[in-house]
Amino acid sequence: MRHLLSTADLSRDEAIRVLDVAEDMADVATREVRKLPTLRGITVVNLFYEDSTRTRISFEAAAKRLSADVINFAAKGSSVSKGESLKDTAQTLAAMGADGIVIRHPSSGAPRVLADSGWVEAGIVNAGDGTHEHPTQALLDAFTIRRRVHGTVSRGRALDGVEVMIVGDILHSRVARSNAWLLRTLGAHVTVVAPPTLVPVDVSRFGVDVRYDLDEALAEVSPDVVMMLRIQQERMNDAFFPNPREYARSWGLGAARFRSLPPSTLVMHPGPMNRGLEISDEAADSPRSTVREQVTNGVAVRMAVLYLTLAGDREDAS
Ligand code: NCD
Numbered sequence: 001m002r003h004l005l006s007t008a009d010l011s012r013d014e015a016i017r018v019l020d021v022a023e024d025m026a027d028v029a030t031r032e033v034r035k036l037p038t039l040r041g042i043t044v045v046n047l048f049y050e051d052s053t054r055t056r057i058s059f060e061a062a063a064k065r066l067s068a069d070v071i072n073f074a075a076k077g078s079s080v081s082k083g084e085s086l087k088d089t090a091q092t093l094a095a096m097g098a099d100g101i102v103i104r105h106p107s108s109g110a111p112r113v114l115a116d117s118g119w120v121e122a123g124i125v126n127a128g129d130g131t132h133e134h135p136t137q138a139l140l141d142a143f144t145i146r147r148r149v150h151g152t153v154s155r156g157r158a159l160d161g162v163e164v165m166i167v168g169d170i171l172h173s174r175v176a177r178s179n180a181w182l183l184r185t186l187g188a189h190v191t192v193v194a195p196p197t198l199v200p201v202d203v204s205r206f207g208v209d210v211r212y213d214l215d216e217a218l219a220e221v222s223p224d225v226v227m228m229l230r231i232q233q234e235r236m237n238d239a240f241f242p243n244p245r246e247y248a249r250s251w252g253l254g255a256a257r258f259r260s261l262p263p264s265t266l267v268m269h270p271g272p273m274n275r276g277l278e279i280s281d282e283a284a285d286s287p288r289s290t291v292r293e294q295v296t297n298g299v300a301v302r303m304a305v306l307y308l309t310l311a312g313d314r315e316d317a318s
Contacts, residue, residue: 001014001018001305001308001309002115002123002309003111003115003123003124003125003126003309004124004125004126004135004136004305004308004309005111005112005115005124005126005133005135006112006126006132006133006135006178006181007133007135007138007139007178007179007181007182007185008133008181010135010181010182010185011185012158012185012186012187015139015142015158015182015185015186016156016157016158016186017308018139018301018304018305018308019139019142019143019146019154019301019304020155020156021304021307021308022139022143022297022300022301022303022304023143023154023155023300024304025065025299025300025301025303025304025307026297026300028065028300028303029065029299029300034065035064035065035066035067036065036066036067037067038066038067038307038311039063039066039067039068039306039307039310039311040067040068041069042066042068042069042099042100042310042311043068043069043070043071043096043097043098043099043100044059044063044068044069044070044071044098044099044100044101044102044306044310045070045071045072045073045093045096045098045100045101045102045122046059046060046063046070046071046072046073046102046127047073047075047089047093047101047102047103047104047105048072048073048074048075048103048104048127049075049080049103049104049105049106049110050075050104050105050106050128052104052127052128053272054271054272054295054298055104055127055128055136055137055298056072056104056127058295058298058299058302059102059125059127059136059302059306060072061299061302062299062300062302062303062305062306063100063302063306065299065303066303066306066307068100068306068310071096071098073089073093086105086110086113086114087117087119090114090117090119090120091119091120093120093122094119094120094121094122098120098122099122099123099310100122100123100124100125100306100309100310101114101120101122101123101124101125102125102127103124103125103126103127103129104127104128104129105128105129105130106129106130107129107130108129108130108131108132108133109129109130109132110129110130111124111125111126111129112126123309123310125305125306125309128174129174130174131171131172131173131174131177131235132174132177133174133177133178134174134175134177134178134270135178135182136298136301136302136305137174137175137178137179137270137298138175138178138179138181138182138183139182139301139304139305140294140297140298140301140302141175141179141182141183141227141268141270141294142159142179142182142183142186143297143300143301144268144290144293144294144297145159145162145164145188145224145225145266145268146158146159147293147297148266148290149162149224158186158187159183159186159187159188160186160187160188161187161188161189162183162187162188162189162224162225163188163189163191163221163222163223163224163225164179164183164188164189164190164191164223164224164225164227165190165191165192165193165217165218165221165223165225165226165227166179166180166190166191166192166193166208166227166229167192167193167194167214167226167227167228167229167251167253167278168193168194168198168228168229168230168231168251168278169194169198169229169230169231169232169240169278170192170194170198170199170200170203170229171194171197171198171199171200171240172198172232172235172236173229173230173232175229175270176192176229177206179227180192180206180207180208181206184207184208189209190206190207190208190209191208191209191210191211191217191221191223192206192208192209192210192211193210193211193212193213193214193217193251194210194212194251195212195240195241195247195250195251196212197240197241198240198241199212214250214251214257215257218257218260218261222262223265224264224265224266225265225266225268226253226261226265226266226267226268227268227269227270228252228253228267228268228269228273228278228279228283229269229270229278230269230270230271230272230273230274230278231247231274231277231278244277247277247278248276248277248278251278252277252278252279252280253267253278253279253280253283254280254282254283255280255281255282255283258280258282258283258286259282263288264288265288266288266289266290267279267283267284267286267288267289267290267291268289268290268291268294269284269289269291269294270294271291271294271295273291
């Protein structure tokens with residue numbers, strides 16, 4: 001794997017391989033010394049043009065656990081705010097010897113531009129581009145689901161027949177897009193549920209079922225996983241729903257709706273959560289919520305992705 005730009009590029013075998021390598025990486029986290037020499041001498045740049053807490057820290061922890069040198073580059077306070085183009089920034093990073101670039105950018109497609117441009121030789125990992133894709137989030141979600149569904153014998157397995165419901169702001173969500181592709185590749189069945197105003201016009205390309213009434217959908221589909229998405233106010237320049245109370249009542253995972261779910265249904269959220277809007281405390285903090293597990297698993301999954309894109313012919317991870 002040279003770059004990781006989109007989950008749509010991953011075959012079923014490739015996706016399973018990433019999840020399996022992530023299992024090896026998760027094992028490392030349980031050792032006394034939680035570090036591998038795999039990427040010693042490799043420089044990874046975290047190039048973040050958008051705010052991020054967990055994704056940036058997670059990539060940093062992942063690169064460090066593989067012994068890479070890490071440079072964190074936040075667009076705020078850099079020459080980017082003086083108008084430096086992506087090309088000039090990329091060439092600066094290339095001149096400094098970046099082997100891998102983890103990029104988050106507000107424009108959909110920016111990571112692919114970087115990968116196809118020839119400005120840098122580095123392996124490119126998409127850490128979220130606009131409303132387009134967030135492949136490592138989808139991989140960590142798939143990893144989390146696989147572990148919960150198959151337990152300790154999950155290596156080599158996919159998600160065949162697993163019912164996943166993705167609820168909320170689908171329109172602005174790169175997490176929804178990346179998950180739709182990946183979960184389908186792994187054999188899961190995906191339903192998205194949202195108010196009509198928050199469903200993208202090209203949703204038919206996702207290969208998912210679309211529903212608008214959450215209670216009806218929950219009753220009829222009986223999902224194994226309910227993935228709640230954040231209402232992305234920063235990407236909304238219009239009124240997409242009447243008001244927050246109405247949204248929470250119709251599409252949020254409130255306490256009563258949460259209690260009505262089958263007892264084995266998992267509750268996921270990529271974070272950051274708007275508690276009281278798309279998710280209640282009761283749902284977010286319950287034992288069936290994987291919110292914290294997702295964050296933990298994110299490090300192992302990003303270690304796997306960095307290893308597979310940057311280690312080349314180096315020795316095997318395990
Ligand atoms: C997601 C993102 O940035 O796309 N968050 C994340 O990476 N943890 C989802 C979101 O912002 O709602």
